[in-house]
Each structure stands twice: as C-alpha cells, then as structure tokens.
Amino acid sequence: MSEKDAIRQRGEDTASSLLRLYRLVKLLRSPDGCPWDGMQTPQSMRPFLLEEAYELVDAITAQDASHAREELGDLLFNTFLVAAIYEQAGDFTVADVCNDVVDKLVRRHPHVFEGAPIVPGRWDQIKATVEHRADLRKNGSVLDDIPASFPPLLKAYKYLKKAAKLHFDWPDMDGAKAKLREEYQEFEDAVAEGNNAHIEEEFGDLLLSLVNVGRGYRIDPSVALEGASAKFYRRFSYVERRMNEDHIPMTEEHLADMERLWQEAKQQE
Numbered sequence: 001m002s003e004k005d006a007i008r009q010r011g012e013d014t015a016s017s018l019l020r021l022y023r024l025v026k027l028l029r030s031p032d033g034c035p036w037d038g039m040q041t042p043q044s045m046r047p048f049l050l051e052e053a054y055e056l057v058d059a060i061t062a063q064d065a066s067h068a069r070e071e072l073g074d075l076l077f078n079t080f081l082v083a084a085i086y087e088q089a090g091d092f093t094v095a096d097v098c099n100d101v102v103d104k105l106v107r108r109h110p111h112v113f114e115g116a117p118i119v120p121g122r123w124d125q126i127k128a129t130v131e132h133r134a135d136l137r138k139n140g141s142v143l144d145d146i147p148a149s150f151p152p153l154l155k156a157y158k159y160l161k162k163a164a165k166l167h168f169d170w171p172d173m174d175g176a177k178a179k180l181r182e183e184y185q186e187f188e189d190a191v192a193e194g195n196n197a198h199i200e201e202e203f204g205d206l207l208l209s210l211v212n213v214g215r216g217y218r219i220d221p222s223v224a225l226e227g228a229s230a231k232f233y234r235r236f237s238y239v240e241r242r243m244n245e246d247h248i249p250m251t252e253e254h255l256a257d258m259e260r261l262w263q264e265a266k267q268q269e
Contacts, residue, residue, distance in 0.1 A: 003027060021077065022094060025084045037081065045082050046149075052078050061226060124165060142166065153221050156211045164215070173216045180209040231269075238265040 007024050011017030028037035052075040059067035083094045108126050110116040142165075146158045163169065170176045187202040211221045239261040240250070248254050 021080055025080045029084055042082050049078050156208055157221050160212050160215050176213045176216050180213050183209040235265040
C-alpha cells in the first residue's frame with residue numbers, strides 16, 4: 001500500500017488517527033505534496049492559528065458539537081503543520097512536543113500521579129521552582145509570562161490575575177468597585193477637559209478597572225463581551241429586519257421606531 005493510500009484509510013483508534021494526521025502533514029510538506037503547505041513557515045502560519053482558534057471558540061459558544069468537531073480538526077492540523085515545519089528545520093520533533101507537554105502536565109499534577117494532597121497555588125509554585133521560571137524573572141516580571149500577542153482584553157485580565165496571585169489585589173470587591181467609580185469620574189473629568197489623549201488614557205484605566213471587577217466575580221471579560229456582542233447582533237438584526245419589512249428607513253428621524261423595535265426584540269428573548 002502506498003503512503004497516499006495509507007493516508008486515505010481512516011484510523012481505528014486515537015493513536016492510529018493521530019499517526020494518520022502526522023503522515024498527511026509530512027506528505028503535504030514533501031516535494032510530492034502541496035506547494036502552499038510546503039512554503040509555509042511558523043511566522044506565516046500565525047494568522048491561521050489565530051483564525052482557527054477563534055472559529056473553534058465560536059463553535060463552542062454556539063454549542064454546536066458538529067461544528068466544534070470540524071474546527072478542532074482544523075486547529076489540530078495547523079498545530080501539527082507548524083510542529084512539522086520545526087521538525088524539518090531540525091529544531092525539535094513532533095514527538096518532542098507531545099512528550100514535553102505530557103511531562104509538564106504530569107509534573108504539575110502531583111495529586112494525580114504521586115498521591116500528593118491538593119494544595120492551592122501548587123501549580124504556580126511548580127512553574128516557578130521546579131521549572132525554574134523564576135530564573136527568567138530575575139531582571140523581568142511575572143507578567144512577562146503573558147504573551148505580547150494576546151488580545152488587549154485578555155492580556156489585561158491575565159495581568160491582573162497574575163498580580164493578584166502575588167497578593168497585589170483589593171481585599172474585597174468593595175475596594176475594586178470603588179476604584180471603578182473613581183476611574184469613571186476621572187474619565188468624565190477628562191471628557192470635560194476636552195483633551196483627546198487624556199480621554200483615551202482615562203478610558204483605558206476605566207476598562208482595566210472594569211476587567212478587574214469582573215475578575216473578582218470570576219468573569220472572563222472576553223467571554224462576557226462576546227456574549228454581549230452576540231446579544232447586540234441578535235437585537236440589532238431584528239431591528240434591521242423589521243424596519244425593512246415596514247419600509248421605514250433607518251435614519252435619525254426614525255430613531256423612536258428603532259428603539260421601539262429594540263425593546264420588542266428584548267421582550268422576545
């Protein structure tokens with residue numbers, strides 16, 4: 001059986017299926033493979049990894065299992081492809097990637113593999129000591145662990161969460177909410193002042209404080225905003241559709257009609 005014929009055969013279990021995917025990636029990267037796949041680099045693959053990750057998150061949010069299955073496959077393929085590119089360059093192998101992550105997770109779960117008691121904070125302690133991550137921070141910050149490429153909202157949440165683990169946090173939510181009110185007042189003052197740069201700065205501070213309040217209630221701001229955006233989409237789409245059905249133009253003089261339909265959309269939910 002040729003390599004191509006072997007790849008066409010569906011795997012009978014997880015191991016054979018992963019091997020099938022790996023063989024496919026190797027074939028696509030070979031001289032007999034696909035020119036597009038063959039020319040990719042880790043740098044060129046960055047936007048595709050992000051795109052597939054976001055599409056997977058959308059499928060999960062929509063609770064669409066069949067779509068999630070498809071998007072998981074796309075993300076897994078892209079991950080294998082990037083790993084294979086590094087393997088071809090001699091940097092490391094796909095096996096190294098798999099073994100490293102398993103070793104790391106075994107190490108970070110002593111309560112599972114060593115029968116140790118569950119201790120709060122042990123995960124971070126292992127990262128900082130056993131994995132020598134503290135050495136990387138001698139001239140830096142614990143915040144350096146957060147990828148610079150994270151979306152700003154996620155980055156803010158992760159920064160605040162990291163700082164809180166080192167006890168740089170409000171003792172209770174009253175302090176966090178008081179800070180939010182303070183930042184809102186400073187934003188209002190900047191608006192009254194009329195300095196655009198200062199308005200932007202204070203708006204950023206206000207957002208950061210709002211993220212921190214959400215963190216205190218175990219709310220991931222990206223998830224919360226995604227939900228609010230989806231809700232806005234549903235309601236605004238309803239307004240658009242109804243305005244079009246009633247032959248009412250979406251202009252300023254018909255704002256009252258739009259508001260009426262918006263409230264109608266809310267009631268239907």
